[in-house]
Amino acid sequence: MGKNLVGNHIRKLRFNHDEMTQQQLADKAGVTRQTIVALEKGNYSPSLELAFRIAHAFNLPLEEVFFYGDNTKL
Amino acid sequence: MTYQEKKSIVTLISAILIFVSYCLYMYPQFPEWGLESTETFRFWGSFVLILTLVTIIAHIIISIIFNIIFRITTKEKEPSFADELDKLIELKANRNSFFVFIVGFLLAMGSLIIYQPSQVMFMILITSGFISDVTGSVTKLYHYRKGV
Numbered sequence: 001m002g003k004n005l006v007g008n009h010i011r012k013l014r015f016n017h018d019e020m021t022q023q024q025l026a027d028k029a030g031v032t033r034q035t036i037v038a039l040e041k042g043n044y045s046p047s048l049e050l051a052f053r054i055a056h057a058f059n060l061p062l063e064e065v066f067f068y069g070d071n072t073k074l
Numbered sequence: 075m076t077y078q079e080k081k082s083i084v085t086l087i088s089a090i091l092i093f094v095s096y097c098l099y100m101y102p103q104f105p106e107w108g109l110e111s112t113e114t115f116r117f118w119g120s121f122v123l124i125l126t127l128v129t130i131i132a133h134i135i136i137s138i139i140f141n142i143i144f145r146i147t148t149k150e151k152e153p154s155f156a157d158e159l160d161k162l163i164e165l166k167a168n169r170n171s172f173f174v175f176i177v178g179f180l181l182a183m184g185s186l187i188i189y190q191p192s193q194v195m196f197m198i199l200i201t202s203g204f205i206s207d208v209t210g211s212v213t214k215l216y217h218y219r220k221g222v
Contacts (some may be wrong), residue, residue, distance in 0.1 A: 004221070023150075031157040034076040034218065038159060043221020047158055 006045040008066045010036065013058050028057035077144060078160065079218045081137075086211035088136045091127055093204045106198050108173035118196040125200070163217045178202015 014020040029036075030053060035041040038044035039054075046054070046066075055062045100121055105113050141152050156164065182198040 025089055032078070032153040032155075032160065033076045034153075035157050037076060037160040038218075038221055041221065050158060 004042050004069060004074050005044050005069055006066055007041055007042060009067075010052075010065065013060070014063060025054070025057055030052045050071065076218070077150070080144065081140065082211055082215035084136065084140050085133070086208065086215065088133065089204070089207050089211060092132045093125075093207075096125055096128055112194070112197065114130060118193075122200065126143075145208075159222065162222055163214055166217060166222070167210040167213040170213045171206045174209045175206035178205065190217050 005038075010025070014022070014025060022033045022040075026033045026036045029050065031050065035044065035046075039046060051062055051066050055065045058065060105117050114209070135201070144150070144152055153160075178198055179202065181202070182195045185194045185198055186192070
């Protein structure tokens with residue numbers, strides 16, 4: 001769709017967390033692997049609740065996982 | 075390709091196959107006598123009811139077979155719940171599907187206004203039901219692939 005302004009560092013963070021698989025992250029966040037795929041591709045902006053659950057899965061604050069606009073640095 | 079994308083494709087193909095094969099099966103049974111006879115209405119009534127029943131049963135069987143093949147080929151278990159993305163896509167698919175059906179319903183009513191035989195009305199209704207089903211599956215596939 002190409003208009004999602006909420007970006008994320010999920011792919012990089014998974015790699016930094018012992019190469020966590022998409023399925024493992026999905027299980028921790030309580031979603032399906034499809035949703036993690038869509039998030040990593042930038043095809044979906046998660047709800048606030050899901051964003052917090054993903055941040056908790058990485059033990060990081062929300063703003064270190066998600067960003068608004070064109071902020072690609074971690 | 076993920077489970078949801080594959081399932082959308084399977085649902086789309088099965089919907090087309092079920093409808094086309096059912097129509098081909100019923101076509102020779104179309105009553106040739108009086109266009110507005112009771113028998114004609116009985117034919118269309120049974121057409122819709124049997125189609126609904128056949129579609130539900132076929133979808134359940136195809137879904138079970140698909141899940142078995144998915145587990146064997148990917149060694150993955152299919153998702154046992156619908157998360158927020160699934161629900162959002164489902165809502166969008168239902169919205170588009172209902173929109174198409176309502177347009178078809180209005181066209182069917184319009185056909186009666188312009189003195190078309192009742193067969194035309196039934197054909198438009200059934201076709202719009204089929205197209206709305208296809209629209210729902212295509213919408214799901216589109217959003218699973220391109221995002222929401």
